[in-house]
Amino acid sequence: MTTAVTTFAVAIRTGTGKGKARVVRRTGLIPAILYGDKHSPTPITIDPQLINAEMNKPGFFTRTFDLVLEGTRIRTICRDLQRHPVSHALLHADFQRIGADSLIHVAVPLHVINEAASPGVKRGGMVNLVEHTIEIVARPTTIPTALEIDVTSMKIGDSLHLSQVKLPEGVRLLHPDPDLTIATIVAPSSIETDESAAGGTTTL
CATH class of the missing domain: 2.40.240.10 (Ribosomal Protein L25; Chain P)
Known part of the structure; x- marks a missing residue:
């Protein structure tokens, strides 16, 4: 956007x-x-x-x-x-x-969307934004004000990685690690104990 x-x-x-x-x-x-x-x-x-x-x-x-x-x-x-x-x-x-054809390196903030729809949040979990900005390169007309992090399907213990972030056309990520964790759903202590007993977490 x-x-x-x-x-x-x-x-x-x-x-x-x-x-x-x-x-x-x-x-x-x-x-x-x-x-x-x-x-x-x-x-x-x-x-x-x-x-x-x-x-x-x-x-x-x-x-x-x-x-x-x-x-x-x-x-x-x-x-x-x-x-x-x-x-x-x-x-x-x-x-x-900046010229019209310049490629601009800039840190763009991350914006969480659809938090209320997350199954993990519905169970009392919280969105933990691990990274708050991400370095991108883009032309002046395509620099987004923020990158959206969609947590619609995330459950407690799930992680969302850099490779899953949807980029606008003309925008390229600069971070070298596509597996960088961007966000997780963290459980309250009462739920966390039950999840640990059940075993395992999920990566989207």
Whole structure:
């Protein structure tokens, strides 16, 4: 699942260094850097409120953003955000330029679906998400905001592996081990004892 591209207005930042950065922040903006796609790094400024608003939506670091700089629209992905250690206020942002044919390496969050339908959950078990993100490679237009982990048929003791994750077209996994455990159904202690007596677990 992909989302519409959000646009941020940005401006060229004159001067670098901590002193200049503090001056920028006093204006209500934050310093940022725009780099990549065979271009020299460009210091810019951006309104942190725009970023904070988008952070409330799923998959911020897997989504693409258009930066409008001096009338030019530049497709990017946010690679890093720096925050104040106490106030958590945004201090700096890193945006990477991406061409239409670029292959982007990105960590995509995993999203559990159909939990209520799982036989194991119905028996009181819980979904244990072993991995919370997975590294993928994809073109900008095919980066998903999340990968869905369907636990519909999982019983207590079952495991779901990386090879069973359904990928959107144009998306490739980077992890070398297809048997990597992604999720399990964990039993409450009272059920776990009964299952152990019966013996065995199942792998989907």
